[in-house]
Amino acid sequence: MDGASCSHHLECSSDCCLMDLDHGGEFCAPKGRKTTVCLPQTKGAINFICPCRLGLSCIPKDPSCPRRCYLI
Template sequence: MVTSPAVLCLVAWLLPPAAGHLWAWMFSMPQHSPDAAALGRRPGADLEEVTPCSPATPCAPGHFCDEHFGLCLPVRPEGQYCRHDPHCAHGLVCIFGKCQQPAAPGQEGARCQRDEECGPGGCCARQHGERVCQRRLELAQSCHVPPGGLAFSINQVCPCQLGLVCRPSAPSREREFDYRPEKSEWRCRQP
């Protein structure tokens, strides 16, 4: 039996409010607007102190506009969840959904747009959807790349280091008629 997304949404809508916590957790989104602690206010403070925002009305320094709730929230320290760089404290960037120190340009883990930005031993490839510098694959490392699809779009691998080629291992005697080598058999090898 196949369940469509529309049916799942209908079931979620019909479930009692207590089940909202489950759905919020499953989709990693807040169930309600941020509480006083998340807003950086003391408990019991008047709710009128919350500053609304929009792209046209920016927030005060040290805050960012959470466009989902339309509220100004304090910037987040290192290790906290984020969606964009402005959500993080000064000097931090939002990489892989967390505020962290940026890598030096050209180093492994640094943001990039082209291979040339990553030096001779690296390439610019997607990791969790973010284009970052990664090392080229070494001798005997798996180098299979899917022809496309979501897996290829989100996580990519660099090509083999210069002087190596990506190819499957030679078929063994028992498998000489196997014309489709397994993905795990594609490795960086000497030409």
């Protein structure tokens, strides 16, 4: 469930366990919606940013900007 404490992606229905940089610890977060900042894929047990929702791809539209979720 989103917002629940986690220690690995497998514990989250979204498959994304994020590090809480403000309060410490980790929590389940939803995958990226259209135009949100994203990681191209999930690596390891915890992310700083989630990958995209199904049907969206994590791509850079501009080399100087972070990757975002877009329909391709």
